[in-house]
Amino acid sequence: MAHDEVSGPHSAASDSSAVETSRGASTGTAVIGSDVVNPGEPPHRKRVTDLDPKKNKHAERTVYTLFYLSIAGSIFAVASYMAFPIEDGDPAALRLNTLFIGVGIALALFGIGLGAVHWGKALMADKEGIDLRHPVAGSAETQARAIEIFDEADRESGFGRRTLIRNSLIGAIIAFPLPGLVLFRGLGPQDQDPVELLSHTMWKKGSRLTLDPSGTPVKAADVTIGSVFHIIPEGLNEREDRLEQKAKAAVLLMRLNPADLNISPGRESWSYDGIVAYSKICTHVGCPVALYEQQTHHLLCPCHQSTFDVVNECEVIFGPAKRPLPQLPIEVDSEGYLVAQSDFHEPVGPSFWERP
Amino acid sequence: MARKSRKANRRHPLATVVLIAIGLVVTGGGYALFSSTTTASADTNTAASQSVIDEGEKLFAANCASCHGLDMQGTADGPSLIGVGAAAVNFQVGTGRMPMAMQGPQAMQKPVQFTDEQTAALAAYVASISPGPAIPDESLLQADGDAANGGELFRVNCAMCHNVAGAGGALTEGKFAPELTGVLATHIYEAMLTGPQNMPVFNDDNLSPEDKRDIITYLKYIENNPSPGGNELGSLGPVAEGLFVWIFGLGAVIGLMVWITAKSN
Numbered sequence: 001m002a003h004d005e006v007s008g009p010h011s012a013a014s015d016s017s018a019v020e021t022s023r024g025a026s027t028g029t030a031v032i033g034s035d036v037v038n039p040g041e042p043p044h045r046k047r048v049t050d051l052d053p054k055k056n057k058h059a060e061r062t063v064y065t066l067f068y069l070s071i072a073g074s075i076f077a078v079a080s081y082m083a084f085p086i087e088d089g090d091p092a093a094l095r096l097n098t099l100f101i102g103v104g105i106a107l108a109l110f111g112i113g114l115g116a117v118h119w120g121k122a123l124m125a126d127k128e129g130i131d132l133r134h135p136v137a138g139s140a141e142t143q144a145r146a147i148e149i150f151d152e153a154d155r156e157s158g159f160g161r162r163t164l165i166r167n168s169l170i171g172a173i174i175a176f177p178l179p180g181l182v183l184f185r186g187l188g189p190q191d192q193d194p195v196e197l198l199s200h201t202m203w204k205k206g207s208r209l210t211l212d213p214s215g216t217p218v219k220a221a222d223v224t225i226g227s228v229f230h231i232i233p234e235g236l237n238e239r240e241d242r243l244e245q246k247a248k249a250a251v252l253l254m255r256l257n258p259a260d261l262n263i264s265p266g267r268e269s270w271s272y273d274g275i276v277a278y279s280k281i282c283t284h285v286g287c288p289v290a291l292y293e294q295q296t297h298h299l300l301c302p303c304h305q306s307t308f309d310v311v312n313e314c315e316v317i318f319g320p321a322k323r324p325l326p327q328l329p330i331e332v333d334s335e336g337y338l339v340a341q342s343d344f345h346e347p348v349g350p351s352f353w354e355r356p
Numbered sequence: 357m358a359r360k361s362r363k364a365n366r367r368h369p370l371a372t373v374v375l376i377a378i379g380l381v382v383t384g385g386g387y388a389l390f391s392s393t394t395t396a397s398a399d400t401n402t403a404a405s406q407s408v409i410d411e412g413e414k415l416f417a418a419n420c421a422s423c424h425g426l427d428m429q430g431t432a433d434g435p436s437l438i439g440v441g442a443a444a445v446n447f448q449v450g451t452g453r454m455p456m457a458m459q460g461p462q463a464m465q466k467p468v469q470f471t472d473e474q475t476a477a478l479a480a481y482v483a484s485i486s487p488g489p490a491i492p493d494e495s496l497l498q499a500d501g502d503a504a505n506g507g508e509l510f511r512v513n514c515a516m517c518h519n520v521a522g523a524g525g526a527l528t529e530g531k532f533a534p535e536l537t538g539v540l541a542t543h544i545y546e547a548m549l550t551g552p553q554n555m556p557v558f559n560d561d562n563l564s565p566e567d568k569r570d571i572i573t574y575l576k577y578i579e580n581n582p583s584p585g586g587n588e589l590g591s592l593g594p595v596a597e598g599l600f601v602w603i604f605g606l607g608a609v610i611g612l613m614v615w616i617t618a619k620s621n
Contacts, residue, residue: 047620091584099586121620211562212512222561226551229562230512254556290516291527293554298528302516307528318528 070111077104412481441488461530499576506574521591
């Protein structure tokens with residue numbers, strides 16, 4: 001094509017230097033003046049497979065070897081499916097099974113791909129050519145005819161004239177997706193007020209603090225200094241909606257040296273002899289805050305590193321959380337078990353629109 | 357004559373009985389002898405325990421007292437050891453965390469500084485001053501409990517710091533929860549029981565000895581069984597796995613693209 005005349009006089013070896021000299025020094029980001037001539041395409045260079053019949057033969061061998069390898073991969077995958085069956089309860093067998101079948105299938109597909117690309121690059125005819133693009137715009141007549149068709153359609157359908165029909169159609173199209181949007185309401189709680197649900201948890205006066213996951217009630221005497229207990233409310237495991245309830249009611253119970261606690265006025269009776277209970281739900285986006293350091297009394301949220309200081313009523317000392325963790329007021333019942341005095345005094349977890 | 361010799365060669369009808377009797381006597385006698393030796397050695401143990409405690413006291417005064425105080429009362433540099441028990445000593449000294457090389461965010465694990473006998477002597481000495489959690493019984497450390505129960509307890513109580521596969525994780529201000537693979541069952545048990553450094557205490561009312569055994573069973577199970585999904589990439593979770601795919605997966609894709617579009621030479 002156009003390049004044949006360019007590539008003709010140049011030998012393959014002098015290609016790169018010819019290009020370099022014709023381009024001259026690099027212009028960098030400068031605007032190129034009109035005195036710089038378009039150097040055109042670099043001259044065509046023949047591949048070694050075109051010049052050397054031995055290399056050509058070698059490339060041919062490589063391509064069919066890759067295709068044979070692909071066949072071998074497919075057979076290997078089938079064979080390993082039979083040779084390494086998945087045994088019940090044996091993760092090692094499962095691992096071998098998936099590994100070898102995967103290797104076989106990967107080899108099968110990869111062999112085809114590599115072989116095809118290598119074939120195309122090294123052996124198929126190597127000619128350079130330019131296909132010019134068609135102009136994007138149509139001719140003046142085509143454009144005029146298109147406008148005519150639109151005008152005719154508007155006239156004949158009365159789309160521009162019969163505005164009532166047109167507007168009612170637009171209205172119908174707008175109304176059509178609404179049922180789909182309304183269905184999303186079904187994802188939320190049905191006959192209950194979501195604000196109420198977010199504001200209250202299962203905890204109520206007298207409900208015992210029990211161990212997660214067994215539900216064993218916890219005595220105040222069991223909680224030694226430095227301990228952390230993961231707590232769920234009594235009766236949670238019997239609830240149908242136990243996961244929804246647990247997501248709000250999970251509590252972390254810790255015992256500190258009572259002298260270490262700084263208790264604000266009004267909360268003196270919320271703890272028992274250094275035993276404090278705080279909501280486990282982070283006030284940032286609701287991850288379980290449970291990384292308790294018993295020496296520093298820091299509670300760390302694993303999701304975004306919000307850090308709460310248990311000594312100072314779980315105030316935020318680091319991270320994106322804005323509010324301290326809500327405290328669960330606790331007391332000890334007549335049998336020595338820890339019980340809640342009431343629900344949390346504020347909604348637990350992250351902010352929501354209607355939160356007071 | 358021939359008949360007589362044949363008779364002499366034949367075993368006496370009671371020979372088997374006699375043989376069994378001799379065998380029983382030898383075994384029983386040997387066993388009795390052996391068990392009396394063990395009781396004897398146990399006696400020497402209790403008798404020697406005072407000397408072990410004295411040995412521990414000397415080691416304590418030489419290696420621990422500068423920070424923990426000569427009477428274990430604690431100083432500005434180290435906490436009091438009153439009531440920590442033999443379990444805490446065995447954990448801290450047995451994992452090389454104590455004696456500490458330097459003050460820092462947390463005592464680092466390093467090569468163990470004392471022999472098993474010296475560690476035992478220190479533990480005996482500390483336990484002799486004030487009672488505390490003892491070194492757990494061998495029967496709880498066999499990793500033969502209920503791994504499923506242990507897994508659930510681990511996820512509720514431990515996974516938030518130590519990672520769900522026990523790979524460890526970061527805490528605040530340079531502290532971290534260590535990896536749990538390759539840790540002796542005794543040390544895992546003692547850590548739960550005593551709450552070393554910033555780890556909270558999980559006493560027997562929180563996690564019963566059987567619960568602790570199940571947790572050890574779970575940890576040993578995931579340590580000894582390969583992950584069915586292939587290489588764990590350190591079990592560090594989705595971020596590490598994502599990073600691996602971004603670097604190596606996309607790198608391979610880019611490399612292939614370069615190869616496909618490059619001119620054949």
